[in-house]
Amino acid sequence: MNGYPEVNAETRQRVLDAVRETGYRPNRAAQRLATGRAGSIGLVMPTADGIESDVHFGEFLAGLGDEAVKHDFHFVINPSHPEEEVATCRRLVASGNVDALFLAYMREKDPRIAMMKTLKTPFVVHGRSIGVPTDYPFLDIDNTGAFYEAARLLAQLGHRHFALINGPDNLTFSIRRRKGTVRALAEHGLTLREDCVQHSQMTDEHGFRAMERFLRLETPPTAVLCSSTVMALGAVRAINQAGLKLGADISLIAHDDVLPMLKPENFMVPLTTTRSSLRAAGQRIARRLIADILGLEALPQQELWKTDLIVRASTGPAPVGK
Amino acid sequence: MNGYPEVNAETRQRVLDAVRETGYRPNRAAQRLATGRAGSIGLVMPTADGIESDVHFGEFLAGLGDEAVKHDFHFVINPSHPEEEVATCRRLVASGNVDALFLAYMREKDPRIAMMKTLKTPFVVHGRSIGVPTDYPFLDIDNTGAFYEAARLLAQLGHRHFALINGPDNLTFSIRRRKGTVRALAEHGLTLREDCVQHSQMTDEHGFRAMERFLRLETPPTAVLCSSTVMALGAVRAINQAGLKLGADISLIAHDDVLPMLKPENFMVPLTTTRSSLRAAGQRIARRLIADILGLEALPQQELWKTDLIVRASTGPAPVGK
DNA sequence: GACTACATCCAAAGCGCTTCGGGCACTTCA
DNA sequence: TGAAGTGCCCGAAGCGCTTTGGATGTAGTC
Numbered sequence: 001m002n003g004y005p006e007v008n009a010e011t012r013q014r015v016l017d018a019v020r021e022t023g024y025r026p027n028r029a030a031q032r033l034a035t036g037r038a039g040s041i042g043l044v045m046p047t048a049d050g051i052e053s054d055v056h057f058g059e060f061l062a063g064l065g066d067e068a069v070k071h072d073f074h075f076v077i078n079p080s081h082p083e084e085e086v087a088t089c090r091r092l093v094a095s096g097n098v099d100a101l102f103l104a105y106m107r108e109k110d111p112r113i114a115m116m117k118t119l120k121t122p123f124v125v126h127g128r129s130i131g132v133p134t135d136y137p138f139l140d141i142d143n144t145g146a147f148y149e150a151a152r153l154l155a156q157l158g159h160r161h162f163a164l165i166n167g168p169d170n171l172t173f174s175i176r177r178r179k180g181t182v183r184a185l186a187e188h189g190l191t192l193r194e195d196c197v198q199h200s201q202m203t204d205e206h207g208f209r210a211m212e213r214f215l216r217l218e219t220p221p222t223a224v225l226c227s228s229t230v231m232a233l234g235a236v237r238a239i240n241q242a243g244l245k246l247g248a249d250i251s252l253i254a255h256d257d258v259l260p261m262l263k264p265e266n267f268m269v270p271l272t273t274t275r276s277s278l279r280a281a282g283q284r285i286a287r288r289l290i291a292d293i294l295g296l297e298a299l300p301q302q303e304l305w306k307t308d309l310i311v312r313a314s315t316g317p318a319p320v321g322k
Numbered sequence: 323m324n325g326y327p328e329v330n331a332e333t334r335q336r337v338l339d340a341v342r343e344t345g346y347r348p349n350r351a352a353q354r355l356a357t358g359r360a361g362s363i364g365l366v367m368p369t370a371d372g373i374e375s376d377v378h379f380g381e382f383l384a385g386l387g388d389e390a391v392k393h394d395f396h397f398v399i400n401p402s403h404p405e406e407e408v409a410t411c412r413r414l415v416a417s418g419n420v421d422a423l424f425l426a427y428m429r430e431k432d433p434r435i436a437m438m439k440t441l442k443t444p445f446v447v448h449g450r451s452i453g454v455p456t457d458y459p460f461l462d463i464d465n466t467g468a469f470y471e472a473a474r475l476l477a478q479l480g481h482r483h484f485a486l487i488n489g490p491d492n493l494t495f496s497i498r499r500r501k502g503t504v505r506a507l508a509e510h511g512l513t514l515r516e517d518c519v520q521h522s523q524m525t526d527e528h529g530f531r532a533m534e535r536f537l538r539l540e541t542p543p544t545a546v547l548c549s550s551t552v553m554a555l556g557a558v559r560a561i562n563q564a565g566l567k568l569g570a571d572i573s574l575i576a577h578d579d580v581l582p583m584l585k586p587e588n589f590m591v592p593l594t595t596t597r598s599s600l601r602a603a604g605q606r607i608a609r610r611l612i613a614d615i616l617g618l619e620a621l622p623q624q625e626l627w628k629t630d631l632i633v634r635a636s637t638g639p640a641p642v643g644k
Numbered sequence: 645g646a647c648t649a650c651a652t653c654c655a656a657a658g659c660g661c662t663t664c665g666g667g668c669a670c671t672t673c674a
Numbered sequence: 675t676g677a678a679g680t681g682c683c684c685g686a687a688g689c690g691c692t693t694t695g696g697a698t699g700t701a702g703t704c
Contacts, residue, residue: 058380
């Protein structure tokens with residue numbers, strides 16, 4: 001069954017027939033015990049009572065799945081309180097249950113990376129940390145670049161007052177997006193005011209609340225960057241509710257993870273976006289992990305994907321006099 | 323380490339100390355091989371290139387995780403093409419990799435149930451099938467009742483023309499919701515016209531398209547039932563775009579799975595909903611599965627949760643003359 | 645003092661698989 | 675004709691754990 005070269009074709013056929021008839025499946029646990037491998041990718045899912053789930057997680061998982069199914073791999077998902085991720089990762093690997101680990105939700109100086117480097121289990125990071133040596137395998141999108149270009153476009157359109165509706169402030173993608181924004185503004189002699197920045201889970205409600213808050217400011221922003229189309233949803237609602245015209249009174253660019261659930265082109269005013277498919281990232285990471293485990297093709301260890309800046313109707317020149 | 327009663331307290335302490343010092347973790351594969359169990363719940367994730375991922379899946383998973391983390395259980399997720407779910411389930415169980423299986427996305431006469439009954443592995447179904455004996459463990463919400471009551475409320479408000487924006491037509495929750503709707507209408511001498519029904523994946527875009535289509539009809543509906551707040555999002559947009567007033571010209575009730583990402587109370591016009599927390603369902607199912615595996619408390623094998631009908635501003639009396 | 649009764653500890657068996665080194669039968673070559 | 679080689683098959687070892695039936699030592703009993 002395992003493709004040894006010295007067995008007779010006829011004998012092999014007999015075995016295979018028997019397998020089919022009896023519906024035999026090798027016991028994975030025994031297989032793993034004997035070989036040390038069993039076709040599984042481990043991941044830690046941050047969750048706990050009261051902690052909001054993240055839509056993006058499911059989409060990413062779908063991508064991992066697309067690829068995994070092709071090689072008969074499965075996932076071992078270890079739920080964990082977000083505070084205990086390092087310990088959970090270590091335990092997951094030590095349990096000998098997984099052939100490789102996938103790491104996400106990177107933070108600044110993320111301790112998981114150093115920990116993983118001490119082990120021999122292959123891993124790939126989705127995203128990148130900050131403040132630790134960049135010598136680990138990762139796949140990230142150019143968050144800094146994406147938001148730099150988005151902010152630059154808005155600045156070129158004459159906008160002077162910016163706001164940023166961002167993801168959680170401890171995650172590195174948020175940090176980089178902010179950095180990219182600030183850099184673009186600086187080049188135009190502008191700054192991002194502290195009261196025009198929101199960091200939170202990426203839900204509709206947080207987007208709405210943030211935008212509402214911005215619009216109550218003495219000098220409200222005319223240009224808004226938004227870390228997710230889900231947050232943009234809320235932001236747009238707040239804009240409408242305030243009687244403002246998106247793309248005229250106020251411009252907005254959102255990052256689009258290409259969630260099938262919610263497409264920026266279908267917004268009442270189609271959104272200008274920085275785009276990068278989360279699902280594609282999942283597929284790619286699964287591919288790399290599996291190639292690594294199986295010793296197939298050597299794929300690049302570090303990848304930084306550019307995002308697309310797609311201009312639609314939600315951006316326009318700054319309103320005069322603002 | 324495994325709590326045998328005959329070992330000296332002092333000896334045990336020595337062992338435990340050693341464990342701590344060396345960071346020893348039992349190999350799960352070996353553990354499973356020896357005991358036949360290893361603390362894992364299996365689930366099959368329907369996915370494939372080109373198949374849209376489902377937001378609801380992630381939320382449900384979070385619920386499972388909340389509970390699993392308390393007992394140090396993990397999940398084994400086996401991605402599978404939706405067409406091959408039965409085979410994948412069988413294989414997952416046969417692989418001896420999971421202590422229990424969780425089944426979702428139930429269809430009519432779902433073959434997975436009969437298959438699982440022939441095995442000894444515990445399982446719980448999320449939802450219920452139709453057309454097979456109801457003697458298997460499940461947790462479902464009363465979809466028929468939910469949509470019956472929602473439709474009845476709208477009928478009582480004087481609505482005569484109904485539409486239904488539903489999930490995929492092969493899933494039983496969709497079938498039951500439709501049945502509940504039809505039943506309520508029948509009691510008021512009304513029918514649900516075939517061209518006022520939409521079955522599709524529950525995304526914003528499908529909601530929008532469906533609503534657009536309905537509004538182009540000669541006699542457009544004034545009352546709309548919607549299987550998800552995500553679809554309602556699109557539907558509401560179409561309503562706005564047509565210049566109609568939600569809650570006045572047209573009434574809408576959506577089913578709310580309590581997704582943190584998108585709250586019906588935050589819609590521009592807050593949505594009337596039938597509510598049942600998907601995450602809570604996940605927690606409960608994990609609880610039942612784990613109790614079963616560990617032989618803890620005996621929990622009910624079949625549960626049918628009522629939904630809440632929460633009236634907000636998206637429903638109102640039928641416009642006169644319609 | 646011999647014997648039973650405990651309290652502990654330990655060693656062997658076995659979970660189901662993979663790997664690997666022999667071993668058997670047969671062929672080829674000098 | 676014997677040695678060397680080849681094709682194929684199979685049995686034994688071992689992966690790291692749990693379980694269990696002694697074995698060992700000590701205390702209590704008559």
